[in-house]
Amino acid sequence: MSALMVVMIVLMMVELGVAQPSNNNTNTNMPLRFYCGSNDAMSPTSFSRNLDSTFAQLKSQLSNNGVYYARAQNLENGDAVYGVAQCRKYLSEAQCLACFDVAVSGVESCGSANGANVFLDNCFLRYENYDQFYADPEGSLDGAVAPLGICGNQSTSQPITVFNQAVEELLSDIQVATPRTSDFYIASTRQVTSGNATVYAIGQCVENVSQAICKNCLSTAYNNLYSCLPADEGRAINVGCFMRYSEFPFFQDNQTINLIPFLGEGSSSKSGIIIGVSSAGLFLLILAAFSLWYPRWKKSKAAGEDTSDLQGAKSYSYQDLKLATNNFSEEYLVGKGGFGEVFKAIVDGGVVVAVKKLHVGSRAKKEFENETKLISNVRHRNLILQLGWCIDGPELLLVLEYMPQGSLDKFLWGEKRGQLNWKQRSDIIFGIARGLAHLHGEFHVKIIHRDIKSSNILLDNDFQPKIADFGLARFQPEDETHVSTRFAGTMGYTAPEYANRGHLSEKVDIYSFGIVALEVISGRKCSDVNYNGPRMEYLLDQAWQLYEKGAHVKLMDESVDPNEYEEENVMKIIEIALMCTQSPASLRPTMSEVVLMMSSGSMLGQRQISKPTFIDAHRRIHIGGS
CATH class of the missing domain: 1.10.510.10 (Transferase(Phosphotransferase) domain 1)
Structure with a gap:
């Protein structure tokens, strides 16, 4: 039984991660994003007075132990001010107030603008002259404010494939779990397999939004952070939520939150299967491990994926693509360009794709294959996803995700x-x-x-x-x-x-x-x-x-x-x-x-x-x- 307990502890450390204490502090109170509204208050004097009063109320609320989210308002003399402030829950009371003071200093430069917001690593501050944004932060948002991903300027020091996998799985779980918590906040870690590192990440939504708004906001944040990889850190900023990951610790090891109760079917966290030990514990552990491994192995074999570092690239058969496009017939043609024709096709049992036939003959096949394998690893919400290629026919073919609206x-x-x-x-x-x-x-x-x-x-x-x-x-x-x-x-x-x-x-x-x-x-x-x-x-x-x-x-x-x-x-x-x-x-x-x-x-x-x-x-x- 003692050996089994050791195995379980090791597995849980691999899956959930155990944050190690460090003297390195990557938190800053430097504004990450700053925005001033485009309209001025009707009466700058009364607006400024109401704004100061709102800030004072917010700070007073955050001064209470255990309070990380505050709302306040002042409606005197017709120039209404509604404010909201939020600190990350790994902060002490003093750290939260210090960040709030920096945020207030930041928005002071907006003058008499009747709305502003500022994001820092440790907190968020926003004020407007309307109160609808409490429930829907993006409901009446200026078009100039858009979700933003801020990526670190250094690549990870860990093996890229395992680091990317650890970050993706952790952020995916946080994306699912955060809207299901009572306060819309999760902090968790994940060990990098085969590497001597831990990934740290948090997700946080504005507390007064609905679960659906929080979920949608974090989905956008996840996509922004996904595009940062393999950078060693990244931040996703939106008026309704904040998401961050880092190869370096920015909260303490005793400040993580157990994800398991908030994860449903299909989550990337496997540790939820290890809950208790009985006399049949070893058998269940082996069975669970096999159930996790086998579908992935079967899927990768069926898809013909390269299991090297170049995940996602797939070599298609020319005959299969020819069949899927009815011999590249006119009825399947959806576009033409400098490279050649593009055909709509259905592959892999129902996936709609675009097949691009390149007019370059069969030259440079090996170079083409190497480059398309590389490009298949480029994943960003604003880049077409390349699903695979074909080099065994008379033309070079690319298989791409299908865009129903066509070209701009x-x-x-x-x-x-x-x-x-x-x-x-x-x-x-x-x-x-x-x-x-x-x-x-x-x-x-x-x-x-x-x-x-x-x-x-x-x-x-x-x-x-x-x-x-x-x-x-x-x-x-x-x-x-x-x-x-x-x-x-x-x-x-x-x-x-x-x-x-x-x-x-x-x-x-x-x-x-x-x-x-x-x-x-x-x-x-x-x-x-x-x-x-x-x-x-x-x-x-x-x-x-x-x-x-x-x-x-x-x-x-x-x-x-x-x-x-x-x-x-x-x-x-x-x-x-x-x-x-x-x-x-x-x-x-x-x-x-x-x-x-x-x-x-x-x-x-x-x-x-x-x-x-x-x-x-x-x-x-x-x-x-x-």
Whole structure:
């Protein structure tokens, strides 16, 4: 029996993790995200007085032992202030109050704005002039505030595969368990198998929201953190919840919460099967272990997955894909692009996928296989998931997740033109930025797309964008839109230093992103010419001319209802797009900087933007509308 107890203890340590004491403290009270509302109070004096009173009430509540969530309000003189503050539950009372003081100092810079919020590692503070956000934090939210993932800038020191698995399973369990707790808070750990490390993670929702809102918020947070891997830490910020993981301890070993009572069927935590020991304990333990191992083994064998570090990549049979597309017939054709045709297919007993047939013959098969295996490990909510490949037929084939809405260009100037509202457009621009930021700096290998354009942006059922064809530029065929073998790209979207000199860096994608952002806002194709004025203008020409006059909001697509957007927000995104199209390339921001600028609620201020350079399909150079 003593041997069995040892086995059980070891298993529980592997599954649940035992946080080790450490002198390293990765908590900070540095604001992670800060937002000021876009509207001012009616009476700044009375509003400021009400705000101070609300802050004092919040602090008084947090001063009580065991109180980590506070609400307060002051409604005098018509300038109402409703506030909420929340601390992480691993903090002492003094630590909570210290974080609250820093948060108050942070929002003071918002002046008379009638709403603001600030996130720190240890706490959260928000105030508004309405109270509906108590129950639904996103119910009346300004469009400029979006969920944000902040990834560490270092990769894990542990073996990537086992570290990623430990983080994914722990965050998945926290995502499920947190909405089921009475206070919407979980802190837990997980041991990294085959590594000498522990993963620490928490999930926390605003306490007064519903279970459904908490669940949805944490689902978004989980997706944001999933895209951080294999970074050694990550934070997901939303007005309704906060999620964080780290390779380093940020709470004590006695502050974890047992996940097991809050996990249902299908959770990743297996330790819940080890609850008690009887005379039949050893048999049950072996039986449970087999029941966990066998379905996974059977599934991986049936799917033909590579069980190496490159999980997710699968080699498909050419005959199977040929059968699934009815010999690549016209009735299954859903799109065409520079790489070739795309067909809808059903594989693996009912999974709907897109099969892309590449017009590159059978050359570079081994190189193609290696690269697609690598790309199959890139997982982000704004990147098309590559499910597999096929190299045993006359063409190279890719198997991708299927996007029912099709490509973005169809909604801008194609048959679905005018169907996108402003929120959808701003979400699309922000999603493209996040996807590129992941390719450039958050994946363990830097990937430069080289052909970002509206037809390479696909939309899911919620009109969230996914970047397609990343990592495959070297296989680009030469045709009328790809003018030379020096580069793989499309004129109009291509940065001048790449088109003219073949100089390739991530700044090439950033230039293309700026062009696409202008297309999304205007509903115009970058290569179309506007003859309405005294001279012909391409889209980038026109955007620059309007910006110089301070009238760049006029670039907005006329099909969008003016009541749907704030002019300042539109102008800000146009300015970011123009920053991305500057030359030389060193003037352009990184995609991570673009994400942060778009996440911030404030305007860009007096940032200097230089004249952009545009090269049309005939290789004519246009500089700043000249």
